[in-house]
Each structure stands twice: as structure tokens, then as C-alpha cells.
Amino acid sequence: MNDESGVSEAIGFMLLFMITITGIGLVTLYGYPMLLDQQISTDERNMEQLMINIQGDIKLLTHSNVPYRDVSMNVAGGSLWVYDYSDTSQLFTISYSGSTDTVFQPGEVQYTSDGGYAVITVENGAIVKREQNSEGSTMLAEPRWFYDENTKTFVIFLTRFKADNTCSLSGIGNLPMSMCDAPQVADPSSPGGTVTITYTKDSADDYSKAWENYFTGSSIVDGGLQKTGASYVLSPVDHLVVKTYNISIGRM
């Protein structure tokens, strides 16, 4: 004989309804924001990879003498900006034995995340990253400056972006880049000379920490450049080579 004295349809319904509502509540309050965060960080990681592709293409333009490259891309979760070199106020000043100053403005290809805080920039052959509204920056990929110990030659590659006007892109598009002018090469020599590099930051777009870590790290020369005040010093340099590449970026 069946005993169904403890079963009530109303309470059963309420229990199931409460479980459903609790489930929906949990997903809305915790699950969905977590998914959004995940989406933002995925977008930023994809953009880091895209920037590495752009840097690879810039290497092809500059080091492999290819005249024209097109990068197809999908910019998600933010927008990509191209700034002409004259619009960026950051400066690289290179002086050699107290003379022959090179003052260089790099220009930028910059991704700014809408949902997150990341700003990823390709400038002067490097990929640098910072957070909006906070200090500090890191270098994701380095340029290829080098110091040859045998001949005491310091080779500096400067990459400048030229754009007709500031333009931005979000969504699917491509970035046409060309290098139709020959690079300018300056190769002064002065035995036992000293090279001084100064990075002047743009306080709204500051990558001084990234460049400091690059200059003082051991990728240019073992032990890095000596930091003196706001400058980085390398000595002895018998021969300095500064190659300046001009990359034109067309309309995206």
C-alpha cells in the first residue's frame, strides 16, 4: 500500500522554482561577468598576437627589403589607431660622443581596449603594453638593436610610422604598410666613443619603464646600457650605425 502523506505538489513546485531561480541568479551575478572578463582577456590576447604579426611584417619591410605588406585583421573589444610620427610627443634622442644628435619621433600603431584597460602599441620596432590610468609598462617584443663586441659597433634601427592622418579601425579590416623610401643610414665613427640614448616620455602615453628595461637588460649587450639619470649610456663604441626606416601606412 502506497503512503503518499508527505508529498505536496505546491511545495514540490516551489522547491523546483527556487532551484531554477537560484541557478539563474548565480549565472547572472557570477557566471556572466566572469564570461565577459574572459572575453575581454581573450580579445586582448588576440590583439597581442595580431601585434606580433604586425611586427613580423614590419621586420619583413625593414630587414628583408619587401616593399609592401597588407595585414588582415579582426580588431575585437577595442579599436586600433594609427598615429603619424608628428603626432606623438615621445622622443628618442641619440647622441654620440657629445655631438651628432639624432632626435627621433616614432609614431604609433595602438590598440586600446574598450572593456579592459590594456593599451598595446607597436612603436619603433617594439611591442609595448601598458594599462590605462596607471603607471608602468612592459615590452612584449623587442626591437633588434645590437652591439658587436669584436668591432665595437652599435647598430640602432629606428622605425617611423607615417600616416596621412590619424585613423582608427574596429572590426575586420586591413593595415596596408609600405616602405618605398630607402632607409637613411648615419654611421659616424669615433674610436672609444660614448653613445647616450634618452627616451622622452609622453606623459599621457608613457612607455619609459618598458624602454628602460630593454636598454638596461641584456638583449643589446651583456649587462645592458648604463643608466645615468634619464639617459642610457654605452661605451666604448668605435662605430655607431643608425638606420631610420620610414613606413607609410595607408587608409585602413
Next chain:
Amino acid sequence: MERLNDEGQWIVLMGFLVCVGILFLSFILSQSTLVGQSTSEGVLEFPKDDIQDLRSEIIGFSGNSGIVDNLGVQGNLMGDISMLAINRQNTVCTFSLTRSGDDVNMNIHFNNGVVEYDETSTLP
């Protein structure tokens, strides 16, 4: 009642295995851009042809006693070669050819920031 035929259970197991496989492949795919990029760069950036071109030129010079014995000519030639190397290949390169008895000693130094190559050899 007829007994339930449960011989098809392996289909469920296979479905599960395929899911695990697809998950694993998706992990690999998400890493592929970065890995493929750096691997292909590694292959592209090894300047085998540049080094071979330079070697063959310098070995060509070693047969010419006007270059090996005349340090002035050799210096001019090296100036031209290193100028070409830095302008076209972004490479610092020097060489020296010195006579020792019947043989010629060859030193080559090549550095493009990624690959540094030094060679010392004796040519007949």
C-alpha cells in the same frame, strides 16, 4: 518483455573520447599563432645565404695575391664589403686574409644581432 539491447554503449564512450580530442586540439590551435610565428621566424632569420655569399666572396679574394699581400687594398675592400653588409643586410661584418707560408689564413666575423658567426680557416 524483451531485454534491453545495450550493445551500443561504446558509441557514448566514443563520443566522449572525440570530445576530449577536440578539446585537446583546440588548446593546440590557440597556441599555434604564436608558436608558428616564432618557429617560422627562427627559420627565416637564420642568415644561411648571407653567410654563404660572404664566404664565397672572401674565399674568391684569397686566391688574389694583390689583395692578400696588400693590406691597403684589403682594407678598402673590407670597407666596401662592410658598407654593403650594413646597408643591405643590417649586418656587421669584417674579415682578414693573412699569408702564412703557402697557405692563406682567413678570419670572418659576421653579426646581424640574431646570429653571430666567426670562422677561422686555412686555405691552400
